[in-house]
């Protein structure tokens with residue numbers, strides 16, 4: 525773990541990239557229209573992006589309780605106004621609704637943001653329908669919903685390990701890239717083993733992993749290797765599905781269509797994607813310990829985001845937001861000072877002893 529903050533600068537001037545798309549990601553240090561957000565290199569793609577992005581699973585409106593179109597657009601607006609220029613979505617979020625809303629928002633507001641989507645879970649492709657035709661069709665559907673000629677980044681969406689090991693799916697991604705349908709490709713994975721398999725693939729631009737103060741495993745082996753290979757790290761579940769928001773309690777009742785209700789114990793998908801695999805009550809208990817370790821003046825979510833940003837293998841962290849104010853507050857974590865080294869050591873010891881034994885699911 526390094527506590528140095530890279531404030532990555534890619535150099536260069538704004539202009540058009542090789543697909544003729546206006547490139548807002550190459551301004552030295554800061555983004556032209558997003559003053560205040562620190563930027564980091566996105567692996568070796570040549571892009572730099574705001575270090576705090578927006579997770580857009582919530583905008584699908586199906587797995588986090590209902591969310592209106594108006595609320596979704598307000599969240600996107602709050603995020604970009606706070607300096608966010610990186611959105612993470614997937615074709616499966618709300619059966620395409622998240623992609624559609626992002627595409628329409630960027631068109632309406634004449635904004636250029638880096639949009640990372642995912643393929644591999646929608647339209648019956650998971651778990652055994654992986655084929656060139658299916659991946660290509662899903663990509664064309666994403667292009668149409670996003671309203672762009674080329675996708676900035678397509679990530680394999682928690683594709684089963686045997687499919688990753690077989691490797692053919694990466695040829696299809698390289699083919700899509702050669703055809704100009706996607707600019708880069710990466711993979712969102714559940715386990716370190718899957719991440720290491722993906723890292724062997726030539727051309728892999730990014731890996732998306734669960735990483736936060738309650739899920740520290742990627743720091744050890746994966747991050748140094750990804751850094752060495754120039755592969756960008758995208759961090760999901762930075763707030764452990766809201767546990768690290770500090771507003772949840774044993775009395776909190778989640779709606780039936782919120783995964784924190786229906787997937788709390790892994791009833792529908794990998795339990796690790798809900799509260800990072802921690803049983804809810806235990807998670808609350810662990811968070812009450814963390815509260816005592818927060819430096820003066822920081823909120824719990826700021827502390828949680830700062831912990832992640834302190835690792836320079838991370839290119840972008842993508843907190844999801846249920847409300848516009850959360851998107852603004854989360855983006856503002858870019859302004860905070862790093863946590864000190866001793867606190868990091870205490871947090872590592874806390875994780876190993878108190879947290880790790882309770883984590884469930886593939887890891």
Ligand SMILES: NC(=O)c1ccc[n+]([C@@H]2O[C@H](COP(=O)([O-])OP(=O)(O)OC[C@H]3O[C@@H](n4cnc5c(N)ncnc54)[C@H](OP(=O)(O)O)[C@@H]3O)[C@@H](O)[C@H]2O)c1
Pocket residue numbers: 578579580581582588612613642681682712713732759760761762763764765766767768769770771797825842843844845846847849850851853854
């Ligand atoms: N397999 C995959 O590839 C995969 C899986 C999961 C997620 N993702 C991506 O990663 C993104 C982030 O993960 P996530 O959304 O699951 O988890 P998360 O970012 O850890 O948690 C998001 C939730 O935390 C709460 N929150 C956010 N900001 C807050 C703040 N400032 N104060 C208090 N509470 C706050 C909100 O919930 P409340 O409703 O409680 O306010 C919000 O919906 C997703 O949106 C998605 O884009 C990818």
